[in-house]
Amino acid sequence: MERLELTRREVLIAALGAVIASVVMNWPLVLHLGTNIPRDVADPLAEAWQLAWGGHALVHQPLHFFDSNRFWPISDSLAFGTR
DSSP: OOOOOOOHHHHHHHHHHHHHHHHHHTHHHHHTTTTOOOOOSSOHHHHHHHHHHHHHHHHHOGGGTTOOSTTTTSTTTHHHHOO
16 A cells, blocks of 8 residues: 655645635635634634634643633533533
């Protein structure tokens, strides 16, 4: 069985292509990232909060990742908000 190895150049091209595709698909939002909320049938603010909490928890309290303040008195409350 042959092993396929990727070069740094191939990984960089794939990552750049993914960024370009994301910018093209979300173009109006890209112009005002700090002020606009994506219009969606789901809850974009809750999804953005969960993403921000994940980054915060991994840096500040990685052993207590699910102890979020979303449903405050309940422990491990991050699990209640995910789909």
